[in-house]
Amino acid sequence: MLLQASALSLAPLFDALSFSLSAGDRLGLVAINGAGKSSLLRCLAGQQAPTAGRLTLARGATALLVPQELPEALAGLTLAEALRRAIPPAERAHGAWRAEAMLEELEAPEALRATALGQLSGGWQRLALLARGFLADPALLLLDEPTNHLDLAKIDLLTRWATAPGAPALVVASHDRAFLDEACPRTLFLRPADSFLAPAPYARAVQLLAARAEAQAGRAARAAGEADRLRRSAAELKNVGVNRRSDTALRKSAQLGRRAAVVEASAPPPPAAPRAGTIRLAVGALHAKRLLTVEDQWVTAPDGKRLFRSGALAIGAGERLVLLGANGSGKSSFLQLLRQAIASPRPGIAASPALRPGYLDQGLAHLPPDSSAERLIAGLTSGGDAAARRLLAGAGIPVPDQQRELKKMSPGQRARLGLLALRLQAPNFFLLDEPTNHLDIPGREALEEAVLEAEAACLLVSHDRHCIARLGTRFLRIEGGKLREVDGPD
Numbered sequence: 001m002l003l004q005a006s007a008l009s010l011a012p013l014f015d016a017l018s019f020s021l022s023a024g025d026r027l028g029l030v031a032i033n034g035a036g037k038s039s040l041l042r043c044l045a046g047q048q049a050p051t052a053g054r055l056t057l058a059r060g061a062t063a064l065l066v067p068q069e070l071p072e073a074l075a076g077l078t079l080a081e082a083l084r085r086a087i088p089p090a091e092r093a094h095g096a097w098r099a100e101a102m103l104e105e106l107e108a109p110e111a112l113r114a115t116a117l118g119q120l121s122g123g124w125q126r127l128a129l130l131a132r133g134f135l136a137d138p139a140l141l142l143l144d145e146p147t148n149h150l151d152l153a154k155i156d157l158l159t160r161w162a163t164a165p166g167a168p169a170l171v172v173a174s175h176d177r178a179f180l181d182e183a184c185p186r187t188l189f190l191r192p193a194d195s196f197l198a199p200a201p202y203a204r205a206v207q208l209l210a211a212r213a214e215a216q217a218g219r220a221a222r223a224a225g226e227a228d229r230l231r232r233s234a235a236e237l238k239n240v241g242v243n244r245r246s247d248t249a250l251r252k253s254a255q256l257g258r259r260a261a262v263v264e265a266s267a268p269p270p271p272a273a274p275r276a277g278t279i280r281l282a283v284g285a286l287h288a289k290r291l292l293t294v295e296d297q298w299v300t301a302p303d304g305k306r307l308f309r310s311g312a313l314a315i316g317a318g319e320r321l322v323l324l325g326a327n328g329s330g331k332s333s334f335l336q337l338l339r340q341a342i343a344s345p346r347p348g349i350a351a352s353p354a355l356r357p358g359y360l361d362q363g364l365a366h367l368p369p370d371s372s373a374e375r376l377i378a379g380l381t382s383g384g385d386a387a388a389r390r391l392l393a394g395a396g397i398p399v400p401d402q403q404r405e406l407k408k409m410s411p412g413q414r415a416r417l418g419l420l421a422l423r424l425q426a427p428n429f430f431l432l433d434e435p436t437n438h439l440d441i442p443g444r445e446a447l448e449e450a451v452l453e454a455e456a457a458c459l460l461v462s463h464d465r466h467c468i469a470r471l472g473t474r475f476l477r478i479e480g481g482k483l484r485e486v487d488g489p490d
Contacts, residue, residue, distance in 0.1 A: 002061060002139055002169055003044070008053035010039055015193050017053070021169050023139065026162060028184030028202055029173040032440045033396065033412030035190055037173035041065055041142045044171060061139035066132070068144045068411065070125045075118030079108060079128055082117055086132035102131050105157070112328075122149040122363060123327030134161050134168075141168040145411075147176040148437045149362070151327045152463050152489065159183050175441045177202055178465040194271050216270035223267035230260035291315050291355055291429055291457055292338065295348040299334045299483075307333060308481045315429075320451070320471050321459045324489060325478030331461045332362065334483075335431045338459065342429075358427025362434035362461070364418045369407035373397055373417050376406070380424040395420040396443075411438035419447065430458035436467055465489065 003021040008014070013036030021027065031037050042048035043055065045065035057063060074082055083099040084092065103113055106127055112120070117128055126149045133141050147155050155176070162170055162183045174180055180187065180202035187205035189196045196212060198205035234256035241249030294313040298306050307330030315321060323331050341349035342357050359366060368376065378388040392402050395416045397409075406414060415438040422430070430451075436444045448470045451458065462468055468475075468489045477486045 002058050003063070004054075004056045005044075006054045006056075008040075008043065008050050008055060010036060010043060010048075011051045013039055013192065014190055014195060015052075017190075017195050019188060019197050021140065021171070024167065024169055026170040026172070026184045026186070028180040028187040028205075029171055029190060030175075030180070030187055030202065030205075030441065031173075031190035032442060033416070033438070034410060035192075037190060038068070038144055040190065041144055041171065041173055044140070045142055058139070063140040063142060064133055064136055064138040065142040066129050066144060066146065068148065070117055070129065074128075076116055078114050078116055079103070079120065079124070080113040082128055083131055083135060086135040088136065098135060102135060106131060106154075121328055123151060123154070126150055127154060127327070130158060130161075138168055141170050143170060143172045143174070145174060145438070146172060147174060147179050147463070149327070149434065150463060151325065151329075152465070153326060155179060155463060175436070175439060175444060176464060177441060177444075191271070213270045216267075219267040220269040223263050227260040227264040230256045230263065234260065289317050291317060291352050292342070293350045294338070297337070297348050299330045299337055301330065301333055308478050308483055310334065310483045313476075313483070315457065315459065318455050318457055319473050320457065321474045321476055322468050322472035322489065323459060323461045323476050323478070324468075324486070329478040331478065332433050334478075335359070335433050335459065335461060339431055355429050356425075356427045357429050357431055358422045358425050359431045360418050360422055360433060360435050362437055364406075364414045367406055367414065367418060367421065370405055372403050372405060373409065373413075374402040376417070376421060377424070380421060391420060391424075392417075412440060412443075415439050416443065428457070430456055430460075432458055432460045432462070434461055434463070436462060436464045 001020055002023050002025070005020070006018050008017040017040075019027070029037050029040065039048060042065065043050050045063050046057075047065065077085065080099065080103060083102055084096055087095050087098060108124075112124065117125055120128070126146070130143070130146055133143070146158060150158065159179065159182050161167065162172075170184070172180070172184055182201075184201055185199075187198045187200060187202050189198070189205070189209055196209055198208045200208060234253045237249045237253035237256065240246060241253060292313075292315040294310050296312060297310040299308050299310060300306050323334065325331050338349065339357060339359050340346070342351045342355055345351070361367075373392055374385060374388050377391055378385050381387050381391065383390075389399060389402060393399060397413050397416060401409060401413060406417070409417070415435075419435070435447060439447065444464065444467060448467055451471055458471075460468075460471060462471075472489070475486050475488055476483055
């Protein structure tokens, strides 16, 4: 046995959690934002102490946590050096070739290899952290939201690393439904008091979880019915005992009352599934049939480097375009170009005069980091602070967190805040750059439903395969310095 968790608790996030891992096991960890996934991973890595329970790692085994964000200590290292230093010191002299081989597998350009991690895109930072984790080759690798910011090809590469013979045991906290299905044969649904370990990948595990809840509800209903019958009998006997002054009848009445309580306690109703707030979108009126027309444009990086040519493109009312391409190919730069052109017209890009865009940045950098959530939302609604607090609570941001600066909020909270701000602006055209990053699975499903229900026109950058398949009506791919329309994401 590689790892044994026995009655593990971390108040108030989860309680009496027990599971085990053997060498090579792969476990998916699923929960809503803020339910304790990252905290559990830190416990398994030995970085945080549980409040109760026992955690045992096999003698000589190591557990390594790959975090969501780039640690400050690594920001100044070049990509090549960061990978080289991930190899255990005793193996570094004769094993440096492994770092070189990893760079080749990542298809990292030479210029990128000499660039500091802090200057790389979110996708390349994530790749560097994941590559370091696999190069370190621990017995247990703990991955926190590993597919965030990765393009589809790199998610496929990560899946191959995770499922390769001889790979470390994995615990993966993720909201990527397709990746969980492909990489994790078991799924742990983390709950405050009723966690559930399913011997199946995510899609099948959801069905098992629903069947478990249905069975629990059935047992609870039967127990409640039996308890009610016993209490009615106890009441009748009590009346007999009082009216006839029968001690025997009174004793039997008391016995039946106690039996009713035991029966009821033996099958409590299943706890309600945790909720993280509601995601909705509001769409402003727009009567134009053609929203945006783009003539052939060069799309450039922030430093002026030319990335690709757009070719001619027209976006009509109700169309949902998905923009695909490798990390660093220029997807975010294209969204920024269109956003700037809508705000300030430029040659070659024509927008309907009634077009009102709503933009969501993948890193949420468009939100003021020093503002509080309450101050930001109060500025977007006419109801003042009280209305802002209600809206934030409804979006899954509790009152104690509403006064915190945005830069101190969790990634999941910032994602929900960004979507709430977008809703209050009531745009009629959405520019969404990785909107599912950091959203939990219920949040992703709710966002998909909101976009479909609103029949919103949008240009969407996403690597969430479920999201792409549900929302896309047209698909664009950046490849070989050109933007071209393709039949679908496959």
